[in-house]
Structure formats: C-alpha cells, structure tokens
Amino acid sequence: MRLTSAVIFAGILCVVLPMGAAHGQVPADTSGELSLDSLLSIDVSAAAKHAQSTTEAPASVTVITSEDIARYGFRTLADVLATVRGFYTTYDHNYSYVGVRGFSRPGDFNDRVLLLWNGHTLNEDVYGSAMLGTDLGISLDHVSRIEIVRGPGSALYGTSAMLAVINVVTKNGNQINGVQGSTEVGGHGLFGGAVALGKQFASGLDLALNGTWTGIDGSDLGFPAPGGSTVTHNLDWDRFRGVSAQMQFRGLTVNGFATSRRKGIPTGSYETIPGDPRTQTRDQRRFLDLRYDDNLSDKMGLMLRGYYDQYFYDGAWAYEVTSRDSSKGEWMGAEGQWRWDVIPSNRIVVGTEIQDHRHATYRSWDVDTVYFDGDFPYNVQSVYLQDELQLGAYAAVTAGLRYDHYSESGSALSPRLALLLYPRQAGTIKLLYGEAFRAPNISERTIGNGVDVQQNPDLKPEKMRTYEAVWEKRVSRRVFVSASLYHYRIRDLIDQVEDTVTEVSEFANVSRTITTGAAADLSLELPGDRDVYFSYSYQDARDPGRQVHLTNSPFHLAQARVSTPIARYFRLSATGRYESARTTVKDTRTPPFFLASASLSFRPVNPLHPSAASFWQKSQLTLTVDNLFNNGYELPGGTEHTQAALPQYGRWVTLKLSVGL
Numbered sequence: 001m002r003l004t005s006a007v008i009f010a011g012i013l014c015v016v017l018p019m020g021a022a023h024g025q026v027p028a029d030t031s032g033e034l035s036l037d038s039l040l041s042i043d044v045s046a047a048a049k050h051a052q053s054t055t056e057a058p059a060s061v062t063v064i065t066s067e068d069i070a071r072y073g074f075r076t077l078a079d080v081l082a083t084v085r086g087f088y089t090t091y092d093h094n095y096s097y098v099g100v101r102g103f104s105r106p107g108d109f110n111d112r113v114l115l116l117w118n119g120h121t122l123n124e125d126v127y128g129s130a131m132l133g134t135d136l137g138i139s140l141d142h143v144s145r146i147e148i149v150r151g152p153g154s155a156l157y158g159t160s161a162m163l164a165v166i167n168v169v170t171k172n173g174n175q176i177n178g179v180q181g182s183t184e185v186g187g188h189g190l191f192g193g194a195v196a197l198g199k200q201f202a203s204g205l206d207l208a209l210n211g212t213w214t215g216i217d218g219s220d221l222g223f224p225a226p227g228g229s230t231v232t233h234n235l236d237w238d239r240f241r242g243v244s245a246q247m248q249f250r251g252l253t254v255n256g257f258a259t260s261r262r263k264g265i266p267t268g269s270y271e272t273i274p275g276d277p278r279t280q281t282r283d284q285r286r287f288l289d290l291r292y293d294d295n296l297s298d299k300m301g302l303m304l305r306g307y308y309d310q311y312f313y314d315g316a317w318a319y320e321v322t323s324r325d326s327s328k329g330e331w332m333g334a335e336g337q338w339r340w341d342v343i344p345s346n347r348i349v350v351g352t353e354i355q356d357h358r359h360a361t362y363r364s365w366d367v368d369t370v371y372f373d374g375d376f377p378y379n380v381q382s383v384y385l386q387d388e389l390q391l392g393a394y395a396a397v398t399a400g401l402r403y404d405h406y407s408e409s410g411s412a413l414s415p416r417l418a419l420l421l422y423p424r425q426a427g428t429i430k431l432l433y434g435e436a437f438r439a440p441n442i443s444e445r446t447i448g449n450g451v452d453v454q455q456n457p458d459l460k461p462e463k464m465r466t467y468e469a470v471w472e473k474r475v476s477r478r479v480f481v482s483a484s485l486y487h488y489r490i491r492d493l494i495d496q497v498e499d500t501v502t503e504v505s506e507f508a509n510v511s512r513t514i515t516t517g518a519a520a521d522l523s524l525e526l527p528g529d530r531d532v533y534f535s536y537s538y539q540d541a542r543d544p545g546r547q548v549h550l551t552n553s554p555f556h557l558a559q560a561r562v563s564t565p566i567a568r569y570f571r572l573s574a575t576g577r578y579e580s581a582r583t584t585v586k587d588t589r590t591p592p593f594f595l596a597s598a599s600l601s602f603r604p605v606n607p608l609h610p611s612a613a614s615f616w617q618k619s620q621l622t623l624t625v626d627n628l629f630n631n632g633y634e635l636p637g638g639t640e641h642t643q644a645a646l647p648q649y650g651r652w653v654t655l656k657l658s659v660g661l
Contacts, residue, residue, distance in 0.1 A: 189217025618660020
C-alpha cells in the first residue's frame with residue numbers, strides 16, 4: 001500500500017503539473033507569493049540576530065512563507081516541519097514532537113530545539129518545552145514567515161539551541177492592512193476561527209492584533225492495553241485559543257502573546273486507566289516583550305529589550321483516585337546588543353543578557369497526599385560576541401562565542417565558526433563548526449522519593465559539537481539546489497537512572513550519541529506559476545556505548561511539495577513524505593510509511609467589479625485532505641506509554657474560508 005500510494009501520488013503530479021501551462025487563461029496569483037529570486041534574498045534574523053539574506057546566513061536555512069502556509073493548508077508548526085528537509089515529527093495524542101537530523105528522544109518535549117516568536121524565546125523554564133502542535137494556540141494564518149535554522153545556535157541564544165532554531169515571524173499591520181478572518185470545519189469534529197486586525201498609520205505607527213479559537217472533538221481510537229485492546233470514544237479532544245499582538249513605531253517594538261490549551265488523553269499513558277475521561281492536561285503560555293532597535297549612526301546600532309514571561313501547566317490522571325500535578329514558571333529578563341560596522345566589510349556584535357527565574361515549580365498530589373512540592377528559582381547571566389568579516393568578493397567569515405552561567409547548574413561556553421565561499425559560477429559553499437548545550441531543567445535537577453525533595457548537584461549541561469558543509473547554487477533563473485554533509489556528537493546526555501541502594505530515580509549524564517548524515521533538496525519555479533520542491537535526507541544516529549541505532553530515528557526521509565493552477569481561479573497543492581522504519585523504546589520497529597496531503601483552493605483574483613478587488617485578493621476557500629490515501633501508520637511512543645507505537649489518524653478532510661477587508 002505504501003508503494004501503491006507513492007506511485008499514485010507521482011502519477012497525479014505528472015498529470016496535473018502540465019495543466020498549469022495548458023490553461024493559458026489562468027491569472028497570475030499576485031496576492032503574496034514570493035518568486036524564487038525573492039525567496040533567496042528574503043531577510044532572516046534567526047541565524048545572526050540581525051537581518052541578512054539566506055545566502056549570507058552562516059547556517060543552512062529554510063524559509064516557509066505565508067503563501068506556502070495558505071496553499072498547503074498547514075494548521076500547526078508540526079505540519080510545516082514535517083515537509084522540511086531533515087525534519088520529522090511524532091504525535092502521542094497529547095503533544096507534537098520534532099526530530100532533527102536523526103535525533104528525537106521520546107518524551108523530550110522538544111527541549112533541544114529553540115522556538116522563537118518574533119525573536120522571543122517560547123521554550124518555557126520548567127521542562128524546556130517548545131510548543132509545536134495545537135499547544136501553540138495561534139493560527140498560522142497570522143504568520144508572515146517561518147525561519148528554520150539548522151544546527152547549533154547556542155553561540156547566540158544559549159540553552160536548548162542544539163539541533164535547530166525556529167523563528168515564527170507574524171504579519172505586521174501593514175501586511176494585514178484591514179481585517180482578515182477565517183473559519184474552518186472538518187473531520188473529527190473540527191471547528192474553529194481566527195481573526196486579525198492591522199494597520200500602518202501615516203505617522204509610521206504599525207499595529208497588529210490576532211486571535212484564534214479552535215475545538216476538535218476527536219474520534220474513536222483503538223489502543224493496545226493489558227488484557228486486550230481498548231477503544232476510546234471521543235477522548236482525543238482538543239480545545240485551544242490564543243491572542244498575539246504587536247506594535248511598532250520607529251525603533252520601538254512591543255510584542256504580546258497569550259495562549260491556552262486543554263487536551264484529552266486517550267492513550268492510558270503513565271499507567272492511567274485506559275479510556276477514562278478524567279485524564280487531561282492544560283497548558284498556558286504568556287509573555288510581554290519590549291524592544292528598542294535603532295541605528296545610532298551610519299556605523300553603529302543599539303538594541304535594548306526587556307521581557308516578562310509566564311508558563312502554567314496542570315494535569316489530571318485517572319487512577320483509582322485521580323492524581324494531579326502542576327507546574328508554574330515565572331521569569332523576567334533584559335538584553336542589550338551593540339552593533340559596530342568597523343569598516344564596510346566588518347561588523348562586530350556584542351551582547352549581554354540576564355534572566356531572573358523567580359518561580360519554577362512542580363507539585364504532585366491527590367485528594368489525600370502531597371507527593372512532591374518544590375520551587376526552584378534560579379538566574380542566568382550571559383554575554384556573547386560575534387564578528388562578521390567579508391574577505392573580498394569571494395569569501396566571508398563569521399566567528400562567535402557565548403558564555404552562560406546558571407546559578408544552579410554551572411556554566412557553558414559555546415563557540416561558532418563559519419567560512420562562506422562564493423567561487424565564480426559555483427554557488428555558495430558554507431563550512432560550519434559550532435558547539436551548543438542544554439542546561440538541565442527543573443524536573444531533572446531535583447530528586448524526590450515522595451517525601452524528601454533535594455537538588456541534584458552532580459547534573460551538568462548536555463554538550464553538542466557539530467561539523468557541517470553546505471553547498472547552495474542557483475542553477476538557473478528557475479532552479480535552486482542545495483546539499484549538506486554533517487557530523488555531530490552529543491555527550492553527557494541526561495537520562496533517568498535508579499539508585500540500586502535507595503531505589504530512588506534520578507537523572508544523570510550517562511549517555512552520548514554520534515550522528516552522520518547527508519541531505520539535498522531541489523526547488524523549481526516552473527512557467528505558469530507552478531512550484532515544485534523535493535528533498536531527501538539520510539541520517540545515521542547511533543549510541544556508541546551500546547552500538548545501536550537511536551530510538552525514534554528513521555534512516556531515510558523524503559519530502560515533496562508541488563503547487564500549480566489547474567483552472568481559472570483554482571489551485572492544487574500537494575505534499576508527500578516517506579519515512580523509513582523507526583525503533584521504539586521497547587526495541588520493536590514501526591513500519592515505514594508514505595503520506596500524502598492535497599489542498600484545492602479557490603481564489604478569484606480578478607473580480608467582475610473593480611471595487612471588490614481588495615476583498616477577493618484576501619479571500620480564499622480551501623479544501624484540504626490530509627492522509628489522502630487513508631494509510632494506516634504508527635509512530636513510536638515514549639516510556640510513559642504501555643504501547644510501543646501509537647496509531648495515527650487516517651484521512652482527515654477540512655474546509656476553510658478566509659476573507660479580508
């Protein structure tokens with residue numbers, strides 16, 4: 001069935017792609033798509049903490065635009081990342097997880113990937129988790145672009161920026177320019193809506209506000225359980241909402257963010273009673289960020305910012321007596337950055353950041369007993385330096401270094417070095433070296449046996465070292481190719497172990513991994529406003545101590561995206577992805593699978609009445625079918641699950657209407 005689905009998918013592409021050229025009457029869609037020229041020169045800020053083109057960035061960078069999101073019907077960041085070279089995802093019917101270049105530790109809550117929202121860190125300070133699924137709580141309708149920077153980023157950002165840095169950049173008021181709204185309905189009881197308001201005034205003041213509310217009822221699912229399988233009825237429900245706001249005036253930017261999600265858990269994780277509706281979790285995330293960034297002169301620039309963050313979590317777990325747990329994170333921080341163009345070809349960036357984590361709590365209890373209750377505040381002081389030097393017309397060097405000191409877990413030094421070569425007619429060659437770290441989180445830094453709680457003083461940060469070579473070339477006006485070879489090592493990986501004397505579990509730096517891989521992708525911009533993307537990745541991630549391949553790590557990934565007009569006002573966009581088998585934490589293997597999705601959109605960009613042009617250019621009706629061929633597949637679960645692998649949903653149809661004024 002996997003091979004049949006892939007063959008059918010390829011056949012559809014072969015039939016549909018020529019249709020764009022055959023329909024000479026198809027109008028060009030100028031509502032916001034980027035040409036290949038524009039995409040390659042688009043400014044990104046996540047790679048160097050200031051704007052630069054993807055070619056200049058000292059890393060392997062992918063940019064997903066708002067038009068990509070609209071065309072392919074992406075609903076979550078996990079949907080987006082599943083189609084990006086070297087990335088793959090896992091869903092355990094509570095949270096979505098991402099793997100990067102062969103590494104995705106089951107149950108790690110994405111704490112080795114740094115997630116930014118308009119440059120502000122979204123990873124919370126109790127578990128270090130990054131919200132990549134519905135727990136993000138904000139519709140991707142409001143996103144201008146997603147910057148995906150592969151490799152270590154600790155030289156600029158500190159902890160968690162090990163495997164990748166992902167920066168979500170929202171639309172400003174000028175891009176919204178009025179009111180935009182959407183509503184969608186679909187399978188599994190999906191119903192939701194989103195609205196955005198934005199305007200740029202003559203004074204230069206730019207305001208943007210957006211909100212989201214979505215509910216999913218879920219469907220019946222069958223899970224293996226002790227004594228036989230369990231079928232859950234409408235327990236995979238999901239409710240999330242959120243609001244994001246941004247104000248820009250000259251050099252001042254204010255960002256606000258607040259989201260909340262409640263989720264039913266049907267899997268019987270943590271040995272809860274399978275099929276019991278009491279098991280559910282709730283997550284909330286908020287922040288306020290004030291930033292001033294302006295040039296002091298032609299050669300100097302200054303950035304100052306301050307921020308305040310909150311994180312809340314609580315869970316209910318269905319045992320004979322309902323068990324509860326909760327966490328709270330509350331912190332504030334400040335950052336200063338000074339940029340100096342010593343000469344036109346040399347820029348120096350110096351920055352410092354401080355954080356005061358006033359509360360980082362975890363509590364576990366039931367109606368009779370409090371099992372764990374601790375608050376572990378800490379602070380962080382950081383300083384970083386980066387030097388960017390252009391060596392004539394054919395080479396550039398970026399060197400960086402960051403020092404972080406954690407009051408509870410010691411210090412980390414993160415260097416970075418990149419040599420960029422621009423040989424004539426050969427594209428761009430990037431030779432990259434970097435180190436990164438992850439500081440132990442609150443749950444790892446404590447030891448508890450149900451009565452006593454104490455610090456775990458021997459726990460150290462995880463360390464990563466990466467070597468990478470990247471080649472990027474614009475083959476022609478319509479063709480762009482890139483390829484990369486990489487090798488990285490992670491040492492002092494934190495795993496849970498049990499003391500044989502006290503029988504108390506604690507976390508320790510006991511593991512390491514070595515990974516070697518290669519990847520390549522191809523982007524085509526064909527006549528008739530047709531786009532094609534294909535990527536392939538090979539990744540060999542191993543535990544050298546046990547001489548085994550890492551769990552939850554496929555050897556092979558292949559991804560494809562295609563978008564083409566098929567008739568007047570209609571566009572067909574499709575994605576396909578193949579993953580080879582993954583090893584589970586129970587030493588079984590999930591079968592390889594192929595998944596395809598398709599979106600048919602209707603957008604009349606040339607209305608009969610000229611006065612309606614603005615409305616129609618901002619309006620679109622989209623029918624999206626995920627798992628087009630209704631293929632059954634499973635993904636590995638974590639150690640908290642009795643099942644080795646968790647079944648995923650089959651075909652899922654949604655209908656979305658977007659309008660604008």
